[in-house]
Amino acid sequence: MENKVIEQDYGDLALNMGPQHPSTHGVFRLKLHLEGERIKKVESYLGYLHRGVEKLSEKLDYDMIPPVLERDDYLSPTSNSLGFINTIESMCNIEIPQRASYLRILIAELQRISSHLVALGTYGLDLGGALGGGASLFLYCFREREKILDVLESITGTRFHTNMNQVGGVRYDLNKISTKKTHELISYLEPKLNQYFDVISNDEIFIKRTRGIGIISKDLVSQFGGSGPVARGSGINYDLRKNNAYECYNDFSFEIPIGKNGDAYDRTIVRMKETLESLKIIKQILDKIPDGPLSSRKPLKSAKLLKPPKGSHYKSVESPRGELGFFIVSDGTSMPYRMKIRAPSFSNLSIVEKLLPGTFIADAVVILGSLDPVFGDVDR
Amino acid sequence: MGNVIKSLKDIGSFMKLPGANLFVTKTEDLFNWASKSSLWPLSFGLACCAIEMMATFSSRFDLDRMGMITRASPRQADLMIVAGTVTVKMGERIKTLYDQMTGPKWVIAAGSCAISGDHYRHIYSVVPGVDWIIPVDVYVPGCPPTPEAFIDGIMELQNIISKGKTNPTFNVSQEALHKESCNSAPLVEPKVKKQKILFQDNFINIEDIYEVSKKLKTEGYDFLNFITATDFDNNLVLTYMFTNYNTNHTSEVNVRLNPDKKISSISDIYIGAEWQEREVFDMFGIKFTNHPRLERILMPEDWVGYPLLKDYKMEQPSLPYRPSREEYESWKTKL
Numbered sequence: 088m089e090n091k092v093i094e095q096d097y098g099d100l101a102l103n104m105g106p107q108h109p110s111t112h113g114v115f116r117l118k119l120h121l122e123g124e125r126i127k128k129v130e131s132y133l134g135y136l137h138r139g140v141e142k143l144s145e146k147l148d149y150d151m152i153p154p155v156l157e158r159d160d161y162l163s164p165t166s167n168s169l170g171f172i173n174t175i176e177s178m179c180n181i182e183i184p185q186r187a188s189y190l191r192i193l194i195a196e197l198q199r200i201s202s203h204l205v206a207l208g209t210y211g212l213d214l215g216g217a218l219g220g221g222a223s224l225f226l227y228c229f230r231e232r233e234k235i236l237d238v239l240e241s242i243t244g245t246r247f248h249t250n251m252n253q254v255g256g257v258r259y260d261l262n263k264i265s266t267k268k269t270h271e272l273i274s275y276l277e278p279k280l281n282q283y284f285d286v287i288s289n290d291e292i293f294i295k296r297t298r299g300i301g302i303i304s305k306d307l308v309s310q311f312g313g314s315g316p317v318a319r320g321s322g323i324n325y326d327l328r329k330n331n332a333y334e335c336y337n338d339f340s341f342e343i344p345i346g347k348n349g350d351a352y353d354r355t356i357v358r359m360k361e362t363l364e365s366l367k368i369i370k371q372i373l374d375k376i377p378d379g380p381l382s383s384r385k386p387l388k389s390a391k392l393l394k395p396p397k398g399s400h401y402k403s404v405e406s407p408r409g410e411l412g413f414f415i416v417s418d419g420t421s422m423p424y425r426m427k428i429r430a431p432s433f434s435n436l437s438i439v440e441k442l443l444p445g446t447f448i449a450d451a452v453v454i455l456g457s458l459d460p461v462f463g464d465v466d467r
Numbered sequence: 468m469g470n471v472i473k474s475l476k477d478i479g480s481f482m483k484l485p486g487a488n489l490f491v492t493k494t495e496d497l498f499n500w501a502s503k504s505s506l507w508p509l510s511f512g513l514a515c516c517a518i519e520m521m522a523t524f525s526s527r528f529d530l531d532r533m534g535m536i537t538r539a540s541p542r543q544a545d546l547m548i549v550a551g552t553v554t555v556k557m558g559e560r561i562k563t564l565y566d567q568m569t570g571p572k573w574v575i576a577a578g579s580c581a582i583s584g585d586h587y588r589h590i591y592s593v594v595p596g597v598d599w600i601i602p603v604d605v606y607v608p609g610c611p612p613t614p615e616a617f618i619d620g621i622m623e624l625q626n627i628i629s630k631g632k633t634n635p636t637f638n639v640s641q642e643a644l645h646k647e648s649c650n651s652a653p654l655v656e657p658k659v660k661k662q663k664i665l666f667q668d669n670f671i672n673i674e675d676i677y678e679v680s681k682k683l684k685t686e687g688y689d690f691l692n693f694i695t696a697t698d699f700d701n702n703l704v705l706t707y708m709f710t711n712y713n714t715n716h717t718s719e720v721n722v723r724l725n726p727d728k729k730i731s732s733i734s735d736i737y738i739g740a741e742w743q744e745r746e747v748f749d750m751f752g753i754k755f756t757n758h759p760r761l762e763r764i765l766m767p768e769d770w771v772g773y774p775l776l777k778d779y780k781m782e783q784p785s786l787p788y789r790p791s792r793e794e795y796e797s798w799k800t801k802l
Contacts (some may be wrong), residue, residue: 114513139590156587205518229525246519351716399666401708412693418662466765
């Protein structure tokens with residue numbers, strides 16, 4: 088029998104996705120040029136959440152900046168203020184008490200789990216659709232996240248913009264009730280996270296939709312400046328908690344999960360394993376936490392008194408999305424002359440333009456979701 | 468079913484006739500009852516408040532029990548929850564989305580950014596409150612509002628709907644804003660104190676940047692952290708930061724720019740530099756030669772001026788939606 092060509096060439100179709108599309112994880116616009124089901128070319132547009140934080144910080148005193156920064160990467164607010172405060176502290180040579188450092192890490196790791204849970208839950212929506220099977224993963228993840236937020240609320244009084252860190256130490260302390268709640272949280276979360284890990288890593292539909300999709304090679308990640316789970320999913324062993332240990336991460340034993348192939352599956356599995364490692368760290372914090380003061384600074388009469396010396400400084404921390412750095416130029420006054428935020432999502436997201444061409448349109452959301460961008464962080 | 472009958476009793480009365488049950492009410496009340504019990508919000512989130520909105524929709528707080536299911540298309544939705552900071556670039560889209568929704572429709576402004584712009588209100592790219600763009604029925608305060616506050620706001624909206632009243636707040640100065648020209652020249656900061664260059668290390672010549680980054684790449688500095696610029700007196704200084712994954716060593720390279728603000732692009736050595744350089748162009752107006760697509764990345768394409776230059780005024784108005792500081796202050800005193 089003769090093979091008849093029944094497909095007709097309709098030419099190039101430009102499809103607009105976003106900026107209010109539910110699968111773009113925020114406000115992001117993709118212009119996809121399609122050839123049938125395949126993506127030929129991608130143009131991306133961002134900046135729909137550009138709030139000018141860098142300009143604003145030039146008019147604020149150093150002590151006033153962390154709360155503004157916490158609104159930046161809103162899934163893990165603490166890592167923003169942690170990075171900024173670490174930079175200021177190493178500029179001014181401020182040492183902080185060990186108890187404060189432990190408490191900072193406690194909050195940061197709790198938020199790492201909650202951030203990865205949101206990433207996984209919304210990824211379920213991307214894969215299964217709101218009314219398909221994906222919604223159950225979303226609901227389970229948000230249920231566990233609420234438990235974490237309860238603990239954060241009992242320690243700091245707010246659900247996720249905790250405002251825990253300040254230059255020289257922390258604001259809030261663990262008390263008997265919040266310690267008990269944290270212990271309960273660990274014993275609750277551990278079997279749940281293990282269960283989700285088992286379900287996800289063996290689920291046939293999940294594997295079929297993610298394995299071999301959106302492969303980023305080791306070389307490509309580094310060329311794009313990718314970091315965090317995106318880089319580690321591709322097999323790059325780079326985690327600032329180990330490689331350039333800040334705070335007191337050296338006191339704890341934990342592992343850095345590494346992927347092999349660099350596909351969407353590996354990135355998700357790396358995130359899931361990281362939540363388990365974070366639980367390990369939290370356990371050790373509760374066991375080892377020393378007594379002592381919360382801050383090495385005396386209560387300040389004015390925010391104008393903190394004046395880092397002239398010069399520039401760069402320091403970075405590991406946020407759930409990757410390397411979050413702060414490049415601060417000080418002119419010796421109480422406000423930064425220039426502050427650049429090295430946003431992990433911005434660099435990770437830039438891979439999209441390279442990854443999408445050649446894939447099917449149904450995989451576009453799978454790939455985008457696996458990069459886990461937060462648009463407060465991308466656009467700043 | 469019991470709940471339905473209970474809520475129906477609020478708007479009418481049941482009568483028992485021989486062989487039949489009768490419910491008597493006004494059609495207007497019945498329609499209001501129907502629309503308040505099945506509000507379909509448009510699912511789109513802007514910033515942090517959207518995360519709390521998602522938490523409100525999910526397991527613990529469960530808005531489904533109030534008849535709310537999110538819709539991805541504005542044409543199927545009758546409620547818009549503006550959760551997050553509204554920027555000038557997004558403002559146009561929000562207006563379009565609102566116009567695409569079929570009436571009757573309602574708007575909830577959730578969070579202090581959507582209400583007033585919060586601490587971003589004087590930033591050039593932010594609309595100080597979504598009511599400069601579309602009429603708002605209910606304001607939910609908080610940064611971000613807790614799920615309880617969200618539910619409270621929704622119940623408040625249901626009250627308004629069941630009474631058949633709409634009480635939208637729409638900014639009165641809207642007319643005045645349209646009168647001025649749209650592309651006004653950037654405001655100049657009057658007393659700007661530019662410093663002399665504050666750091667002296669790691670400077671190289673402007674012609675060498677391409678060769679230096681090529682050399683760094685061969686030395687194992689695979690990872691380009693960032694590119695940024697700083698506006699000093701007489702000079703713009705570009706800063707590049709590279710990291711070696713294996714040795715954890717970072718290398719900083721600084722370049723003093725000439726007044727023509729031109730420098731060679733390194734985007735064919737490090738592909739990630741492409742977006743970084745676009746951002747620097749967007750914020751400082753530095754032109755990278757041989758760049759594949761040197762366009763604005765964060766600001767709208769027709770934006771005038773470069774925001775992170777020191778003499779660019781932070782309160783830059785952007786019409787039609789972002790008022791000038793005077794207009795904003797005068798509107799505030801009228802409230």
